[in-house]
Amino acid sequence: MSNLLLVEDEARMREVIKMLLSDLDLNIYEACDGEQAIDLFDNETVSLVITDLKLPKISGIEVLKHIKDAKPEVPVIVITAFGSIDSAVEAIHQGAFDYVTKPFTEDKLRSCIKKAMQISRLTSEVKYLRREIEGKFTFDNIIGNSNEICEILRLAGEVSLTDTTVLITGESGTGKELLSRATHLNSSRSKRPFLPVNCAAIPATLLEAELFGYEKGAFTGAHQLKKGKFELASGGTLFLDEIGDMDMEMQAKFLRVLESKTIERLGGSKTIATDVRLIAATNKDLEQMVREGTFREDLYYRISVFPIRIPSLRERRDDIPLLCQYFINEFSVTFGRRAPAMSDKVMEMLYNHPWKGNVRELRNVLERAMILAKGDNITARHVILNESYAKPLGELNLDQIVELLLRDHRVGLEELEKKYIQYAMEIAGNNVSKAARLLGLSRATLRYRLDKM
Ligand SMILES: Nc1ncnc2c1ncn2[C@@H]1O[C@H](COP(=O)(O)OP(=O)(O)OP(=O)(O)O)[C@@H](O)[C@H]1O
Numbered sequence: 001m002s003n004l005l006l007v008e009d010e011a012r013m014r015e016v017i018k019m020l021l022s023d024l025d026l027n028i029y030e031a032c033d034g035e036q037a038i039d040l041f042d043n044e045t046v047s048l049v050i051t052d053l054k055l056p057k058i059s060g061i062e063v064l065k066h067i068k069d070a071k072p073e074v075p076v077i078v079i080t081a082f083g084s085i086d087s088a089v090e091a092i093h094q095g096a097f098d099y100v101t102k103p104f105t106e107d108k109l110r111s112c113i114k115k116a117m118q119i120s121r122l123t124s125e126v127k128y129l130r131r132e133i134e135g136k137f138t139f140d141n142i143i144g145n146s147n148e149i150c151e152i153l154r155l156a157g158e159v160s161l162t163d164t165t166v167l168i169t170g171e172s173g174t175g176k177e178l179l180s181r182a183t184h185l186n187s188s189r190s191k192r193p194f195l196p197v198n199c200a201a202i203p204a205t206l207l208e209a210e211l212f213g214y215e216k217g218a219f220t221g222a223h224q225l226k227k228g229k230f231e232l233a234s235g236g237t238l239f240l241d242e243i244g245d246m247d248m249e250m251q252a253k254f255l256r257v258l259e260s261k262t263i264e265r266l267g268g269s270k271t272i273a274t275d276v277r278l279i280a281a282t283n284k285d286l287e288q289m290v291r292e293g294t295f296r297e298d299l300y301y302r303i304s305v306f307p308i309r310i311p312s313l314r315e316r317r318d319d320i321p322l323l324c325q326y327f328i329n330e331f332s333v334t335f336g337r338r339a340p341a342m343s344d345k346v347m348e349m350l351y352n353h354p355w356k357g358n359v360r361e362l363r364n365v366l367e368r369a370m371i372l373a374k375g376d377n378i379t380a381r382h383v384i385l386n387e388s389y390a391k392p393l394g395e396l397n398l399d400q401i402v403e404l405l406l407r408d409h410r411v412g413l414e415e416l417e418k419k420y421i422q423y424a425m426e427i428a429g430n431n432v433s434k435a436a437r438l439l440g441l442s443r444a445t446l447r448y449r450l451d452k453m
Pocket residue numbers: 141142143144170171172173174175176177178179241283359360363
């Protein structure tokens with residue numbers, strides 16, 4: 001339920017508005033003058049305000065200014081007298097979300113409030129998600145106490161305070177994206193977007209449109225103007241992942257943009273200045289590619305101003321115990337249970353494994369170990385180091401999942417059926433029809449079994 005502050009000096013008008021909004025899941029605070037409105041706003045958690053502009057003591061415009069100073073994200077709808085368009089314009093200038101003119105119709109007021117409620121909900125969702133993301137990607141969440149990681153964190157900490165282009169190299173799963181997000185969040189650009197573009201995942205022909213955008217009609221199917229990632233990341237950071245996979249033609253275009261600091265949308269003639277910080281990453285050996293003639297030397301020098309190499313997990317095995325503890329704690333929170341202990345024997349197994357998939361593989365192995373270990377201990381039989389299982393759970397097929405379950409010798413047939421269905425539901429994102437297809441059952445049969453469970 002959202003809290004709405006209704007500021008109106010006429011008691012009868014307040015009653016009418018309250019009645020019109022009675023079915024909208026709102027908790028309404030009432031104020032009959034500007035002073036009371038400000039007092040209520042400062043002391044209650046209000047997510048939406050509707051205020052008359054003509055008020056005793058403090059005017060509606062002053063109330064609006066106070067709210068916009070204190071919490072600019074709270075939408076304010078103003079009520080203006082018929083014919084006083086000037087005051088409505090001023091209110092909009094001062095940051096009002098919208099205005100309704102007295103006498104207003106029920107529809108106008110309700111649609112205005114509904115829109116504002118939606119905006120307020122989205123704003124708080126964005127705020128929440130931003131906090132979540134910022135919490136996950138700070139330097140504090142880059143785990144490791146090896147000399148290598150300490151040095152990387154020192155370098156990244158220093159370069160984050162500048163606008164210098166950074167090139168992060170390292171095998172897949174070593175934490176290149178994690179490090180670039182943390183570098184962005186520690187920079188003066190942190191309140192602006194961090195936009196990743198994976199050069200390997202996008203076909204060469206689309207990459208140009210993705211990065212520079214296009215004008216309406218630039219090609220068949222370009223029904224409307226689309227800004228590219230360079231424009232959308234303005235003021236923030238552009239993360240070019242797998243830059244070693246960019247083809248030679250695109251490399252030339254990209255170099256031109258880096259040199260001129262301007263872009264042109266496809267099919268456009270306007271030159272647009274760019275303001276992005278660039279972080280590039282690759283698991284390829286770019287120097288080798290330069291020698292082989294598959295990566296432009298001039299581009300390589302442009303992007304490798306500040307190189308950071310993240311060593312593979314094999315080269316810094318001392319980080320493994322700390323990383324294990326970190327991921328076990330993370331999954332305990334996700335699964336809502338106590339963190340299990342790990343025997344020395346298991347730790348030794350993990351310490352000596354080659355970790356071709358690096359930290360990502362370790363995280364996946366621990367996730368599965370946590371699912372298989374129901375008690376307080378992770379033992380050797382919960383830890384599966386076979387490479388074909390080193391994928392996230394959702395990418396395993398059902399046969400592999402059953403094999404995993406059977407490793408836990410305590411699982412009986414009934415329990416197995418239950419687990420089998422649970423995993424199918426997990427893979428299908430809790431979509432019953434999809435899970436039924438995976439299991440080769442009809443939707444009704446699966447529904448019946450789920451109800452039984
Ligand atoms: N030092 C670390 N501390 C905590 N988590 C880490 C660390 N390094 C990597 N991870 C985790 O491992 C996973 C893989 O990391 P990330 O995606 O950053 O790797 P990457 O090098 O960019 O991989 P790729 O080259 O395949 O894109 C993520 O879940 C990330 O959070």
